[in-house]
Amino acid sequence: MNLRLDxxxxxxxxxxxxxxxxxxxxxIPILMYHSIADEDESRVHPYYRTSTSPQAFAxxxxxxxxxxxxxxxxxxxVSQLETKAKTTxxxxxxxxxxxxxxxxxxxxxxxxxxxxxxxxxxxxxxxxESTQQFKGKDCLTWVEVQELQNxxxxxxxxxxxxxxxxxxxxxxxxxxxxxxKKAIEDNTGRVVDSFAYPxxxxxGDVEFRKMLRDTLVSAGYRNGVxxxxxxxxxxxxxxxxxxxxxxxxxxxxxxRAKLAGAYDWISMPQSxxxxxxxxxxxxxSRLR
Numbered sequence: 001m002n003l004r005l006d007x008x009x010x011x012x013x014x015x016x017x018x019x020x021x022x023x024x025x026x027x028i029p030i031l032m033y034h035s036i037a038d039e040d041e042s043r044v045h046p047y048y049r050t051s052t053s054p055q056a057f058a059x060x061x062x063x064x065x066x067x068x069x070x071x072x073x074x075x076x077x078v079s080q081l082e083t084k085a086k087t088t089x090x091x092x093x094x095x096x097x098x099x100x101x102x103x104x105x106x107x108x109x110x111x112x113x114x115x116x117x118x119x120x121x122x123x124x125x126x127x128x129e130s131t132q133q134f135k136g137k138d139c140l141t142w143v144e145v146q147e148l149q150n151x152x153x154x155x156x157x158x159x160x161x162x163x164x165x166x167x168x169x170x171x172x173x174x175x176x177x178x179x180x181k182k183a184i185e186d187n188t189g190r191v192v193d194s195f196a197y198p199x200x201x202x203x204g205d206v207e208f209r210k211m212l213r214d215t216l217v218s219a220g221y222r223n224g225v226x227x228x229x230x231x232x233x234x235x236x237x238x239x240x241x242x243x244x245x246x247x248x249x250x251x252x253x254x255x256r257a258k259l260a261g262a263y264d265w266i267s268m269p270q271s272x273x274x275x276x277x278x279x280x281x282x283x284x285s286r287l288r
Contacts, residue, residue, distance in 0.1 A: 004046045006266060007254050015262040026084050026234040028077045029259040030093040030225055032243040033057075035100050035137060036107040041247075049247040054106040056248040058113075063252050064092070065114040069259070073154055074119055074194045074223045078238040092259060093232075094118040095225055095243065097158055097196055099127055101138040108148060120148070121158035121196035121225075124183040134162065142187045149188055156194030157181050157221075164199045166208055173212065178219045193222040201226035201240065203271060213239050228271075230264040242267070 034050035036057050041049045052060075070089040072080070077093050079085070094111070096103050099122040111118055122145070126134040131141055140148075145155060157180040159165070165173050177195065184192045195216055202208055203226075216224060216239050223238050230242035244258045257263060 004249070006047055006263075009265070010257050010262050011253055014265050015257050015260070018260065018262050025086065026081055027231040027261065028072070028081060028091050028093060028233075029231045029261075030074070030077065030095060030241055030243045032225070032227070032245045033094070033096045033107070033247075034098055035102055036096075036105075037100075037102040037137075046247070046249045047245075049249065052246065052248040054102075054110075056250075057107060058110040060246070060250065060255055061110045061114050061116060063255065064259075065116070067256065071116045071118070073117070074156070074225065074241070077232060077241070078223045081232060081234050081236065082238070084234060090259075095196065096120045097198070098134060098137075098162070099123060099139045099158065100134070101131065101140050101144070104140055104144045104148060108151070108153065111153075112151065117152045117154065119154040119156055119194060120145075121156045121194075122180070122184060123158045123160065123162040123198070124180045125161045127183075127187075145184075146188060149190070154194070155184055155188060155190075155192065156196060156224075157184060157192055158196045159198055162198045165197065165212065166202045166205065170211060170215070174215055174219070177216055177221070181219060181221070191220075193220065195221045195224035195239070197224065197226040197240065199227070201228055203228055203240075209240070213237070229266040231259075231261055 033052060036052050036054055038053050039051040041051055068090050069092050071094055072091045074093055094116060096118060099120060103120055123134060126132045126139045127142060129142060131138050133139065149155065157177060159176040160180045181192045221239065224240055225243050226240045228242045232241040236242060244263060
């Protein structure tokens with residue numbers, strides 16, 4: 001069994017310290033889910049698991065509902081953060097990456113039960129008239145996307161083919177963000193203004209980040225999310241808002257701590273690890 005150090009540090013170090021420090025009133029937690037299905041991830045470290053069983057997901061939604069949380073869209077989150085608008089409710093955003101069909105089967109019923117909405121980010125090459133697969137899992141069809149949209153679910157772009165964008169040319173990136181947006185708009189009849197970065201976000205690459213941001217703005221995007229861990233705050237880039245990864249091992253205590261801000265400490269070691277990997281890659285390329 002893998003020891004979950006992030007849980008221990010969050011509940012027994014970060015959470016107690018959080019109670020002793022002034023809290024940022026202008027932050028909104030954005031939860032990041034992937035697959036809602038019964039999958040064997042026993043060989044995957046708890047931090048890196050991306051599946052949540054339908055039973056665990058239903059329980060998490062029930063716990064958040066009982067705690068008084070209400071969902072908002074990424075666009076609403078950006079508006080509230082930019083204007084520092086105070087709300088009478090506990091606001092949070094629910095997002096799903098990769099457009100898996102198990103959202104339709106297993107996540108939507110629980111969301112609907114508690115009056116929650118969500119934003120699903122679609123890699124459009126795998127969304128078709130008939131069921132297609134991405135990473136060995138069935139994806140939504142356009143008919144299912146339209147049905148979910150009619151029930152309040154929002155959709156955003158997760159590129160066309162789900163590549164690591166930092167390895168592509170500017171022209172290829174433009175195609176990925178432009179064509180995916182158009183495909184969703186053509187099939188839903190609604191404007192797409194939200195984007196989710198696939199894979200680990202290269203937050204330390206300032207030049208790439210600026211180029212991508214300019215590309216997204218030119219394509220018509222107004223908000224977006226990435227894989228930097230933490231709550232979105234007043235100082236967050238609206239195109240690359242932080243998120244909180246959630247999976248089936250997040251019990252009530254850990255989930256509540258994440259939404260309260262006790263998991264935000266993860267972003268620092270995450271940034272250090274990414275920087276170290278980037279340096280190692282540059283050294284390796286020079287030695288070839």
